[in-house]
Amino acid sequence: MVIGAAHVLSHMPTKVERWKDEAYGMEIRDHLERFASEGFQSIPEDERDAWFERFKWWGLYHQRKGQESYFMLRVGTPMGRMTPEQLRTVGEVAREYATGPVDNPEFGEAYADFTTRQSIQLHWIDIEDVPAVFDELESVGLSTMQACGDSWRNIVGSPVAGRDADEHVDVWPIVQNLHDRFKGNDLYTNLPRKWKVAVTGDYRGAGQGDINDLAFEPAVKEVGDESAEGFNVRVGGGLARKEPRFARDIDVFCRPENVPAVAAGLSGLFRDYGDREDRFNARMKFLVDEWGPEKVRSVLQEEYVDYELPTAGEDLRDEYDYNAGRADAPGDYVGVYEQRDGQHFVGLSVLVGRMAAEDVIELADLADAYGSEMIGLTQRQNVIVGDIADEDLSAFLEEPLLEEYSPDPHPFMRGSIACTGTEYCSLSIVETKNRMVRYARWLRDNVAVPEGVEDFHIHLSGCTASCAQPQIADISLRGMKTRKDGDAVEAFDVGLGGGLGENPRFADWIEMRVPADEVPGYIANLLETYEAEREDSESFRSFVAGRDESELADLADPEETSYEDPYLANTKMTWYPYAEDDAMSASPAPTDSNDEPLATDD
């Protein structure tokens, strides 16, 4: 008999909690600097698991097996908002420090990844270089603090808040306040698990609050003759581990000035009542499952806030179009948009969110030259350049760099998102970014775009951690394995019809365990059927929603095509999937800061 996962998952390790009790938070910085000065080998082997867990609080993840001594470093940028100077520094740090023993065949020697939570990830960082990296980042006001680990993560929202010509509340001052208040705050340093917050002030729903632990959503509350602008509060959203939840309405309206108090109350509630004995059950979504939204509200009221919480106001969700799969509005920020001051912001497509370090620097210089004071990273892994004057717009759009990072890209290039994958990540089952690049190019070159479709969202995630947000895409790809001609190959479960908006919906998982080289053929067949059978300008999401599971299964079959997949074998068991000799035994790691192998006891 199969034992239910929910039952068995109640016996999880508490070792992480013990490690955190011994040392965590700000103090880890001193240890990091000590290890950096003494070298990777100074981290005692029997303490490495504990230290690597603690380093996360300062934004450092140890890379996967075969890449020992290398770290991923994450920079949290609230709402993805940066200055051109900050972006240039990121590019310079990437060029100087984010290089490893082997180049990536698609992206070269050094690059930066823009993530689905509006942060930046750099790879191949040596611990010896961490103090210098911190110094450079902090000299322009950037930080890796709490970019990972069990605490307040990067706060997400629309990067064009305050500039958007079409918004309810400018949330940028609110988010800056939250960022300052909850980063490095001892009271919230050590939570049971990560704590993800979204603040949305626009009419588009660009904060994607529904998939966060805590969401402030634009709302209006009538109080007597007064109409107050503010937010409704939702809690307990998240996508990971085949346990997706949309954040749930706790019937609270919050004026802008009360956002810090409510945020402190809810993150305090999570700190005190979240499950510290079972990390698989630790996220806020499971506490909301257990308690229900009514109890969350009553405990918040009774124990954590000292004013009477108003009931929810009238939300504005019917206007949401961000990643909503609507036929009448774009689902992203790619393109040219007018700001409220008459200038323009220009959204550029960055395929799978990865940009070469030299291009990052060039984009920063370009933004600076055009007088921009705002760079924005979006949750669709794209980048925005703000403040382009009307008279400069034509010249800006003609810049050669925008041929690669286009404001008017092909729909398949525009809508493609991918997580880190087996290139660096311990959790992923399959190769992701380079494969998604190849998928997008093949689709662009071989598949007719259905009439009227301008952005078509394909999210490719390497595992159930769901970092590429696979459940909320037109086509969802989640890493799997299967056998093909008897051999184990990388594969995907394929879901259809997910998205956010007024009525968010998770994808229906329709085709399971499709070999990776048959996915493009499946998508081609599916879109051909969609084009033939849809009614008028029906969106893909609506087309899927109108069909039951068996009808969806009949829409298309996987198929081999001219697409060739170089990563079909088990990339996880290589030391680096793109190395000429990729065998684990060929890994040079651990290495010194010059990528030369360190002597080991073996």
Add this chain to the structure above:
Amino acid sequence: MPTAVHQLDDGAWISVNDSREVTVSDLWRLATDDFCSCSLTDFLSEGFVEVAADGPHVEARVAGQCIRCGASGVTGWLTLGRVDPDTDTFYPVDQGAIRRPNCQSADPN
């Protein structure tokens, strides 16, 4: 010395004596009637749920699914390998071995 085992990366790896030794996303063949109706379960390991050391043997219960029939769930205790008490070296069960829950798997190499 007792064998020290624990999970890392939220169940993606098992550490044996402070060394990452076994990861998820491999395909294992399971001989068991308890997981699915396939004559031989073609099991994709997706997450380590519990891990323990029984003398030199490292065992775990593993969440995953049969890629032949799609059944998903958690296995009984599976032997993943053994630690040589003289050298502390971990020897994993051969990738192609047929594994049986709750008993020693076929000949750890």
